[in-house]
Amino acid sequence: MSEKGQLIVVSAPSGCGKGTILAEVLKDDSFYYSVSATTRSPREGEQDGVNYHFLTREKFEELINSGSMLEYAEYCGNYYGTPLTYIDENLNKGKNVILEIEVEGAMNVRKLRPDAVLIFILPPSMKELRRRLEKRGTETSEVVEKRLAQAAREIKCADKYDYIMVNGPLDKAVEDFKTIISAAAMSCENNKYLIDEVLENA
Amino acid sequence: MSEKGQLIVVSAPSGCGKGTILAEVLKDDSFYYSVSATTRSPREGEQDGVNYHFLTREKFEELINSGSMLEYAEYCGNYYGTPLTYIDENLNKGKNVILEIEVEGAMNVRKLRPDAVLIFILPPSMKELRRRLEKRGTETSEVVEKRLAQAAREIKCADKYDYIMVNGPLDKAVEDFKTIISAAAMSCENNKYLIDEVLENA
Numbered sequence: 001m002s003e004k005g006q007l008i009v010v011s012a013p014s015g016c017g018k019g020t021i022l023a024e025v026l027k028d029d030s031f032y033y034s035v036s037a038t039t040r041s042p043r044e045g046e047q048d049g050v051n052y053h054f055l056t057r058e059k060f061e062e063l064i065n066s067g068s069m070l071e072y073a074e075y076c077g078n079y080y081g082t083p084l085t086y087i088d089e090n091l092n093k094g095k096n097v098i099l100e101i102e103v104e105g106a107m108n109v110r111k112l113r114p115d116a117v118l119i120f121i122l123p124p125s126m127k128e129l130r131r132r133l134e135k136r137g138t139e140t141s142e143v144v145e146k147r148l149a150q151a152a153r154e155i156k157c158a159d160k161y162d163y164i165m166v167n168g169p170l171d172k173a174v175e176d177f178k179t180i181i182s183a184a185a186m187s188c189e190n191n192k193y194l195i196d197e198v199l200e201n202a
Numbered sequence: 203m204s205e206k207g208q209l210i211v212v213s214a215p216s217g218c219g220k221g222t223i224l225a226e227v228l229k230d231d232s233f234y235y236s237v238s239a240t241t242r243s244p245r246e247g248e249q250d251g252v253n254y255h256f257l258t259r260e261k262f263e264e265l266i267n268s269g270s271m272l273e274y275a276e277y278c279g280n281y282y283g284t285p286l287t288y289i290d291e292n293l294n295k296g297k298n299v300i301l302e303i304e305v306e307g308a309m310n311v312r313k314l315r316p317d318a319v320l321i322f323i324l325p326p327s328m329k330e331l332r333r334r335l336e337k338r339g340t341e342t343s344e345v346v347e348k349r350l351a352q353a354a355r356e357i358k359c360a361d362k363y364d365y366i367m368v369n370g371p372l373d374k375a376v377e378d379f380k381t382i383i384s385a386a387a388m389s390c391e392n393n394k395y396l397i398d399e400v401l402e403n404a
Binding site for chain 1: 253255324325326327328329332354357358360361362363365366367368371378380382385386388389390393394396397399400403404
């Protein structure tokens with residue numbers, strides 16, 4: 001309804017398939033993916049400026065101090081944050097801007113930007129999440145257990161989001177995601193301005 | 203996402219075209235229209251049990267006292283209320299139950315049923331609303347002015363709803379309405395139970 005794009009925050013436990021859904025959604029060019037910044041090291045195959053902006057601790061703190069981060073959080077000893085650049089620029093162009101961030105960051109965005117819609121993506125079950133993590137075969141069973149424990153902690157925070165969707169079949173998940181965005185454009189928060197517009201046009 | 207249907211509250215100023223949208227939506231039999239009760243007299247063409255359950259003041263107060271009304275309000279000297287019968291029965295069958303009620307009643311439902319999704323339908327403009335009311339040709343200009351003033355009061359309460367949609371072209375409005383219902387089925391309020399389900403299935 002609103003001509004501005006929708007600010008979207010997506011969180012999901014690692015291994016949940018969030019990346020697959022977002023890759024599909026981003027084929028639609030009304031969506032813009034805001035690349036997060038982090039001080040953690042790139043994993044194999046990760047590219048700077050694509051998966052993350054990989055920054056030194058010094059550079060990251062410089063950006064915090066100059067007010068260039070919408071929000072940031074420290075997580076497992078590394079900074080993760082959302083650079084402000086491009087966010088409002090793309091919203092004003094009518095693009096839906098996706099921020100892929102973890103729970104603490106999401107709650108910070110909620111406070112700073114009440115217009116944001118917060119979506120939590122659940123795995124079908126913890127059993128299925130374990131299967132997916134083990135299938136990757138890249139991590140020791142100790143790491144898998146740690147990730148599952150972390151996932152459970154994150155999932156318990158899902159009730160702080162606006163919407164909760166389950167990642168089942170990909171087509172359904174992509175459709176669910178887009179349905180939420182279309183509805184969010186009609187949320188009260190985003191459409192209060194219409195009340196005055198309608199009343200003034202008398 | 204949830205297997206239960208969605209409880210939907212719809213409000214809109216008189217003359218806004220809400221009835222036309224709902225008639226279209228109700229062609230889809232996953233929707234169930236909960237007929238309100240009132241003590242006001244039927245208008246020409248209105249049928250008992252279809253437009254309203256037309257009740258005497260005595261009968262209405264009897265239903266209030268026996269706890270058979272989800273909510274009720276007095277409005278322009280008449281009672282309007284939502285009989286509980288059939289609501290949960292239909293929700294449990296997976297039907298989306300539509301309650302068409304005015305602002306005060308909607309706020310009462312919000313308190314009693316936090317799972318309800320509240321939708322306010324705006325006219326494109328007050329100018330257009332005036333045009334529609336005058337086109338009916340059934341009311342004196344004094345009544346039209348009264349209805350417009352009442353509409354303005356109601357529209358000012360739209361910011362208390364979950365979603366605000368504009369009634370423009372019918373196809374678009376029906377699609378918007380259904381999009382909201384699909385998204386509402388994924389709202390946090392309706393899906394908190396999934397968090398435990400996912401965690402338990404480990």
